Amino acid sequence: MQTVLVTGSAGFIGFHLSMLLLRQGARVIGLDAFSDYYDVRLKEQRHALLAETAAAGPGQFLPVTGRIETPGLLGNLLASHNPDYVIHLAAQAGVRHSIEHPRAYLESNLIGTFELLEAARAHPPRHMLLASTSSAYGANSEMPYREDQKADHQMSFYAATKKSTEHMAHSYAHLFDLPVTMFRFFTVYGPWGRPDMALFKFTKAILEGRPIDVYNHGNMQRDFTYVEDLVEAIRRLMAAVPERPEDGQVPAGDSLSPVAPFRVVNIGNSTPVPLTDYIAAIERATGRVAQRNLMPIQPGDVPATWADATLLHRLTGYVPQTGIDEGVARFVQWYRDYTSTDAPH
Structure with a gap:
C-alpha cells in the first residue's frame, strides 16, 4: 500500500484527489487547517466523506489538522509516516483576496512551502508534486x-507567491536531489467546488433569481478544467518522476530542468472557452436565464488563459477532456442536491 501525504485534503482539489487515491487503495495522510476563507462546514463535510470512503476500503485515511507553516509539523509527519509521495495542494487561494490580504499568502504559500521543502530535505519522498497556477x-x-515560455510578469500577489514556490522548489531539487513536479492548474471547476469561484456564485445567484457580475463585460476566456480530469492527471504524474539530465541536455518541448530533477507541467483542457459560453452552459443546466451585471475587468485578472497540454500527454498518455456542458451539468446537479440536504452524500 502506497502512502501519500496530501496537504489541503479538505480543499476542493485535495478532496477529489484524496478520494481517487483512497478508492485505488492508497493510505492517505490528509493535512488541512480548515481555515475560514470560506465555509468551514463544507471542508468538514469533505473530510467526513473521505473517512466514510476509507472505512469501506480498500484505502486508509488519516486526517490531521494543522497549518503547514507551523514549524516542525510537516517534518514530524514525514518522519512518522515516511510517505512515498507528497502532493502539496494546501495554499491560500484566490487572486482578488490576495490584494486585500497579502500576508495570508506570504504565510501559507511561501512559508508553508518552505516548511514542506525542509521536511522533504530531511525525509525525502519518492516524488513531490506541488500545485502552481496558470496565473503564473x-x-x-x-x-x-x-x-x-518565460513567466516573469505576474499580475497578482497570489500569482507571485505561486511562481516563487516554483523557484524555491527548483533550488531544493537541485541542491538535495529531490524529484519535484510543479503543475499549473487552469480554472478548475466541478462538484464540491469553492463558494468563492464563479461557477458556485453564478449557479447560486441564477437559481435565486439574482444578477451575476460579469467582469470585462464578458470578454474573458478560460481553459475550464473539470476537477476529476485534473486529479486523474495528477495521479498519473505521480509515476512520471523527473530525473536530473546527466549531460544537462533537455529534450525539445520538455520543461525538465538542465540542473535538477524538476519539471513544470500544465494541466488544462487545452480549449479556451468564452465566459459567455460558460454562463450559457449554466443557464442550460439550471433551466434559468441569467441576469447579467456587466463590469470592468478586476485588478490582477487576465482576459484569457489557454493551456498547451502536450507535455502532460507525453508524460502520462492522458489529457483532460470533459466538456463544459457535461461538467457544468454535474456541478449544478451536485449543487441542487447539496443545498437541499446540506449534508455529505
Missing part, C-alpha cells in the same frame, strides 16, 4: 501557454 504566466499574451 501573468502578462504573457502568446497562447496557448507552454511550460517553456
Whole structure:
C-alpha cells in the first residue's frame, strides 16, 4: 500500500484527489487547517466523506489538522509516516483576496512551502508534486501557454507567491536531489467546488433569481478544467518522476530542468472557452436565464488563459477532456442536491 501525504485534503482539489487515491487503495495522510476563507462546514463535510470512503476500503485515511507553516509539523509527519509521495495542494487561494490580504499568502504559500521543502530535505519522498497556477504566466499574451515560455510578469500577489514556490522548489531539487513536479492548474471547476469561484456564485445567484457580475463585460476566456480530469492527471504524474539530465541536455518541448530533477507541467483542457459560453452552459443546466451585471475587468485578472497540454500527454498518455456542458451539468446537479440536504452524500 502506497502512502501519500496530501496537504489541503479538505480543499476542493485535495478532496477529489484524496478520494481517487483512497478508492485505488492508497493510505492517505490528509493535512488541512480548515481555515475560514470560506465555509468551514463544507471542508468538514469533505473530510467526513473521505473517512466514510476509507472505512469501506480498500484505502486508509488519516486526517490531521494543522497549518503547514507551523514549524516542525510537516517534518514530524514525514518522519512518522515516511510517505512515498507528497502532493502539496494546501495554499491560500484566490487572486482578488490576495490584494486585500497579502500576508495570508506570504504565510501559507511561501512559508508553508518552505516548511514542506525542509521536511522533504530531511525525509525525502519518492516524488513531490506541488500545485502552481496558470496565473503564473501573468502578462504573457502568446497562447496557448507552454511550460517553456518565460513567466516573469505576474499580475497578482497570489500569482507571485505561486511562481516563487516554483523557484524555491527548483533550488531544493537541485541542491538535495529531490524529484519535484510543479503543475499549473487552469480554472478548475466541478462538484464540491469553492463558494468563492464563479461557477458556485453564478449557479447560486441564477437559481435565486439574482444578477451575476460579469467582469470585462464578458470578454474573458478560460481553459475550464473539470476537477476529476485534473486529479486523474495528477495521479498519473505521480509515476512520471523527473530525473536530473546527466549531460544537462533537455529534450525539445520538455520543461525538465538542465540542473535538477524538476519539471513544470500544465494541466488544462487545452480549449479556451468564452465566459459567455460558460454562463450559457449554466443557464442550460439550471433551466434559468441569467441576469447579467456587466463590469470592468478586476485588478490582477487576465482576459484569457489557454493551456498547451502536450507535455502532460507525453508524460502520462492522458489529457483532460470533459466538456463544459457535461461538467457544468454535474456541478449544478451536485449543487441542487447539496443545498437541499446540506449534508455529505
